[in-house]
Structures are given as C-alpha cells and as structure tokens.
Amino acid sequence: MKDQVPAEVRLLMAEAALAGESAMHRRLWGELHELMGTCGPIGTSTAELIVDIRMTLDRLRNRIAELEGTAADGTSGA
Numbered sequence: 308m309k310d311q312v313p314a315e316v317r318l319l320m321a322e323a324a325l326a327g328e329s330a331m332h333r334r335l336w337g338e339l340h341e342l343m344g345t346c347g348p349i350g351t352s353t354a355e356l357i358v359d360i361r362m363t364l365d366r367l368r369n370r371i372a373e374l375e376g377t378a379a380d381g382t383s384g385a
C-alpha cells in the first residue's frame with residue numbers, strides 16, 4: 308500500500324503552487340501593462356487594458372490596410 312501524504316502537506320504544496328502561479332500571473336500582467344504603456348496593474352483595470360489593446364490592434368490593422376492599399380496604388384504612403 309502506498310504511503311498517504313498528510314492533508315497538511317498537501318495543503319502546503321497546493322498553497323506553494325498557487326503562490327507560484329499568482330507571482331507568474333502578476334509578472335505577466337505587469338509586462339503587458341509595460342508593453343502597452345499603461346499605468347500598471349494598480350492604475351488600470353483589466354477591462355481598461357483589454358479595451359486599450361483592442362484599440363491599438365484596430366489602429367494597427369487600419370494602418371496596415373492603408374499601407375497595403377497605398378502600395379497597391381504605387382504611391383507613397385507617408
């Protein structure tokens with residue numbers, strides 16, 4: 308029969324795993340805030356960050372379409 312891991316040990320292991328995941332989550336969100344030039348996790352909500360990302364992507368898509376249209380016309384896009 309296998310040795311049973313005591314509940315206290317399993318709880319400590321789960322808490323350690325959760326702490327590691329939380330730290331990684333905070334770091335990744337912090338990097339995303341930095342990349343987007345926002346105030347950071349405390350100054351900007353997740354919803355605001357998502358809206359900002361969507362707006363940035365829309366602007367970039369529009370600019371790409373504009374440049375591709377200009378290139379197809381054979382004119383300068385500046």
